[in-house]
Each structure stands twice: as C-alpha cells, then as structure tokens.
Amino acid sequence: MFRLRVDDHVMIAHSLAGEFFGPAQNLHGATLAITATFERQGLDEHGVVMDIGVATQLLSEVLEPLRYQNLDEHPDFAEKISTTEVICQHIALQLASALPEGHGLQALEVAAEEHPRARGMVRIELSPA
Numbered sequence: 001m002f003r004l005r006v007d008d009h010v011m012i013a014h015s016l017a018g019e020f021f022g023p024a025q026n027l028h029g030a031t032l033a034i035t036a037t038f039e040r041q042g043l044d045e046h047g048v049v050m051d052i053g054v055a056t057q058l059l060s061e062v063l064e065p066l067r068y069q070n071l072d073e074h075p076d077f078a079e080k081i082s083t084t085e086v087i088c089q090h091i092a093l094q095l096a097s098a099l100p101e102g103h104g105l106q107a108l109e110v111a112a113e114e115h116p117r118a119r120g121m122v123r124i125e126l127s128p129a
C-alpha cells in the first residue's frame with residue numbers, strides 16, 4: 001500500500017454543547033492543522049498515488065467553505081457537534097466525493113491537530129473508480 005499525504009490548515013470558531021465538554025461549551029476559536037492521506041494499492045502509470053498538486057488543490061477547495069466560519073451557524077454542521085472527529089469526517093466525505101473519475105484509490109484518511117497534544121482522525125474506504 002502506498003500513501004500520499006498533503007496538509008493545510010483552517011481557522012474556525014465553534015462551541016461544543018453539553019456538560020461533557022466543560023469550558024469548550026463556550027464559543028471559541030481553533031486553528032486546525034489538517035492532513036489528508038490518500039492510499040493506493042500499487043502506483044499508477046506515472047509512479048504516483050496521485051498528483052501532489054491535485055491532492056493539495058482538492059484539500060484546499062474542500063476547506064474553503066469552512067475558513068473563518070462559525071461552525072455553530074454552518075449548515076453542514078446543523079444538528080451536529082463539531083468535534084475534531086466530526087470535522088475530520090466531514091472533510092473526508094467531501095474529499096471522497098470530489099475525487100476525479102478513475103482515481104484508483106483504496107482509502108483516504110483525514111487528521112486534524114487541534115493543539116500539539118491532540119489530534120483526531122478518520123479513515124474511510126473508497127470504491128476504486
């Protein structure tokens with residue numbers, strides 16, 4: 001299995017409802033360092049998992065609607081608690097649906113570092129197109 005990882009970051013605001021989250025129930029900001037890892041069984045005819053430029057561009061485009069947004073008011077997070085894990089899931093699903101036809105990938109993983117000691121992540125299987 002081969003992997004290609006690209007990164008970006010996004011600044012958001014949110015609050016996490018429920019006693020479970022303690023002071024994070026209050027509105028606060030976060031700069032999330034995001035990595036997207038694309039996995040492929042074997043390499044394509046160019047000897048790559050996918051083009052780095054395409055991967056970087058895809059991640060940037062998926063993050064664009066989240067930049068500087070208050071996720072409490074964002075329609076994609078309505079009825080959801082925008083934890084780091086949920087944000088990762090959202091980004092991963094958006095990336096999966098934005099992949100080019102015939103991508104040939106097996107899986108992708110999205111990780112978000114909320115601060116230097118905490119990182120959430122999700123991995124989703126893809127049907128190679």
Ligand SMILES: Nc1nc2c(c(=O)[nH]1)N=C([C@H](O)[C@H](O)COP(=O)(O)OP(=O)(O)OP(=O)(O)O)CN2
Pocket residue numbers: 016021022023024082083084085114120
């Ligand atoms: N599994 C997760 N746990 C928490 C998340 C998350 O996204 N996933 N997010 C937060 C807060 O948004 C923030 O990152 C940290 O808030 P804080 O109150 O400082 O939480 P801590 O658990 O680090 O510290 P406490 O001792 O609970 O205050 C919280 N958790």
